[in-house]
Amino acid sequence: MKRSEIIIVTGAGGVGKTTLSAGLAVDLAEKGLRTLVITVDPARRLADALGIAMLEHNTNRPTRVAAIANLDAVMLDVTASWEAITVRHAKPEVADRLIGNPYFRAVADRFPAAQSYAAGEQVAEFTTSGNWDVVVVDTPPAAGGIDFFMAPRKMTELVGGRLLRWLTGSRVPGRRILYRTTARPMLRLADILLGSALLEELADFLLDVRSLYDGLSARAASIDRMMSRATVLVVTTDSPGPMREAGRFFTTLPEIDVAPSALIFNRALPDKWISARGPQGATDLDEALRHNMDRWSSEARRNRDARTAMAARLEVPMATVPWLRKSPVDVEGLAAMVRQADGLDKLVER
């Protein structure tokens, strides 16, 4: 069974990660590759185009995109992922207890590192299934880009780490003994605040989570390896925030053996706008047009300067995707976006 190629699309919020992931996936599928796009927060219309039901609970089952051959899409469901993770790594009775535990649900649903970890584990699941030639991954926004790559380490550290050992004792004590006999001030305080019943659930939760350690840490290491062999595309626009964030990927990720392979500069303005001048007429409309075009001329210049400065500073391949008047929300629009892009093909050539 052949492993899938993996393309991870990352970058700051709002730069076009979800749109570009979908666009790349459409393009790869059109080239005849069996493709899966994993998305996290598609805009409603894009989700409709990909045929992804926006359900509360969608169980991580990929569905065929009707408008195009070879393409499947799935929207990550973090809660469902955590249930699967638990079943995978815990003894059956522990898994049942964890899934029913309110603390576990709260952590799985709301804790950003838990969301990122679940996304990583789900991606590893899909890429080892052998069902797809290529898997395109849109990274979760809640976690803020880099966290997606850090999550496997953070999770191992959390589950096997000092905090949990400190809370539960160095050896795992008999269940339910913990909260009764422990002298730990933290738990005594919790007993006062929560009452015994809730504290029992908390103790159950902490002990059960600790028992996930072996499975989870082995799995985290394989997610790390998956990320190391992925093609990581960092997306930015000409805004200072996203550009700074993009720079951070290139300095931080190599520290954990992930090498971002290229930069995608999205919403690039046409260079020919820089020198375009409006009409030198006498009417108010002429005047307004000229002001408007002067304004966009300077925007286009700023945009071009940002692109060249960034490419020079980072010394990585860069693709540019033009700013489109209408957001691409269907398969045709996505394909057109990729066709108009410059250098995108080369980044994902295999």
Ligand SMILES: Nc1ncnc2c1ncn2[C@@H]1O[C@H](COP(=O)(O)OP(=O)(O)O)[C@@H](O)[C@H]1O
């Ligand atoms: N090249 C582009 N031209 C015009 N609009 C774009 C372009 N790329 C993305 N958009 C729009 O920008 C918005 C944010 O894109 P999205 O893909 O959701 O970003 P992210 O996933 O990084 O938060 C969406 O409305 C999307 O349609």
Ligand SMILES: [Mg+2]
């Ligand atoms: Mg998105």
